[in-house]
Amino acid sequence: MARMRNIASGAYAACVEAQRARTPPVNWTPTRIHAAARQAVTDKLRDPSSAQFRNVRRIEHSNGSTMFCGEVNSRNAYGGMSGYQRFEAGVDRTGDASALIDGGEALNTTYFEGAWNQFCGRIAGTPVQF
Template identity: 45%
Template sequence: MEKKAFTIMAVVAGLLGLTVWYFADGQFMLAKGAVAEALRDPSSAQFRNLRRLPSGGVCGEVNARNAYGAYGGYKGFYYSGSEYGPGYVSFSDSGVELFRQQYRQHCSRQNT
């Protein structure tokens, strides 16, 4: 009986872990898609340092080819989306101050 209870608990814990992993991975996929769409060459996007925020947003860095066909270096991004629908993307080097503020507000290490 003890072995059966342990097996059931192990299965439940495994399913719970798989659900959490799937949800986080799904958020990363949504963020990567939204970020890639905002780039000149979406298929060249390389991602690193992805992290999910308690708000449902995603912070990370992306590198992609520029107009000359060269990689321009990693730049930070903030994706505001949630599982309920699409969000917006803010880049750390954006020419629009509002987007830079969004990135700093959500993605600075002391805020996560």
């Protein structure tokens, strides 16, 4: 019950934020950040070795995180190429990488659309080879 009170009061969120502030940022090169983001995307694919990327942009955020937006194509279960789908991948300041692929997970469709419109929908970032 005490845990529920802490979550409801915001004490839990304050504790998580304090822990995040104590976690030292990684001092990665842009190449290492790029590799971590690419790995996060390919981990979501059925056949990672067949991944083809296009229209990829790199966006630096003021909080130290880096985001990549673009399109990925890979082989599906039948061995054919599935067609290009939008993706977004991010690496936070502590080196944790995550990715979402449009249509990859049904529960994330609304979240993906909102995030894409906010960060990737407008022409922003630096074009990169992924």
